Structure formats: structure tokens, C-alpha cells
Amino acid sequence: MDKRLFLGATAAGALVLPWSAGAAQTPKGAKGPALLTVTGAVGKPNRDGLDPVLDQMMAKQKLAFEKARAFDFSALVGLPAITVRPTLEYDSKVHTLKGPLLTDIASAAGAPSTGTRFVLRAIDGYNVTLSLADARKYRFIIATHLDGQPMPLGGLGPLWAVYDADRFADMAAKPVADRFAQCPWGLFHMEVFVG
Secondary structure, eight states: OOHHHHHHHHHHHHHHHHHHHTGGGSOTTOSSOOSEEEEESOSSOOEESOOTTTOHHHHHTTOOOSEEEEEOHHHHHTSOEEEEOOBOTTTSOBOOEEEEBHHHHHHHTTOOSSSEEEEEEETTSOEEEEEHHHHHHTTOEEEOEETTEEOOBTTTBSOEEEOOGGGOHHHHTSOGGGSOTTOOBSEEEEEEEEO
16 A cells, blocks of 8 residues: 555545544534533534533533533534624734624524623633623624634634624723623533523
């Protein structure tokens, strides 16, 4: 066998292995691993509850749930996308962010459409609580793309809960560094609760 072909086949197999190794956490019917897990008041679950062995990051962050709606990348980009162009705090430049509305994700998970709040949790444990009213008012998106490219893990992605702060007078009046406290990057979990 040609050594280059063998190494290429081995590398391709290595790329497939992590996707298939996480099958227990992959949502039913998904094409890839879950990027966002929505728990709490969800009426359309597609995965079972927390597995303390396979869901290590969630277990270490003391999450618990009996059912959840998990979204892989294709499910997220399959929802209608919104594009926003806020000035970002990291370089004070305008960037293009694209992704589905947070409220559309909540709806796809079967979350109640009134009296709902969300806890948005990042991979580093940073979390914020956002009301449904604010998610609608500020048109929060779950960004999957930054400046036309999917956001990688290790940067601001692969998902970022964000809005166009420049378009709202109350937020645009704040220093740019103070506009994004409600915007966890590296988002991986959203808890939905009523009340």
C-alpha cells in the first residue's frame, strides 16, 4: 500500500473517530456532536438526561437534567439566520456575526413562549440570566459565524450569544467594553425556566 494513501486514510479515520465516539451524547438524527444543549422547560427533547460519565463538562459545572434538546452544527445553521454588525469590545471594530435568533432555538426546543428566562452558560463556567423579553428586545442570536467563517473552539466559538449593541441607544451609550456582559462566548448550554 502506498504510504501516503495509508497515512491519509489513517488521518481520515482519526477525524471520524471523535464524532462516532461521542455517539451517546449525539442528538438523535444528528450529523455531528451536540454543540448546544438546551435543558429545563423543553417540550421537544431529543436526548436523555445528564450522563455523569459522558457529560463531564456539564457534570463538573453541577448541571442536572432528565431530558434535553441538543443541537449539532447542522441543526443550528438549518434555522433561519440573522446577521448583525456590532462593534466588538476586543478590537473596537465592526464585525459581522451570523446565526439563528436565540428565541428560534428556544422555540425549536419546545420552550414556553411567555414568562421564560434563560441561563446561558459558557465552557469556562461564565453564565448569565437573560429574560425572554430582553432576548426579543435586543434580538439576541446564537452566532455560529464571525466575518463569514465558522467560529472555532478556542476563539469566541463555536457559539456566541450576542446582539447588535450599536443598534440600541441604551447600550450604544455605554463604553464598548460594558456592552457585552450578557453575551457569553464559547456557549454550550442553555437552561430554560419559567418564572
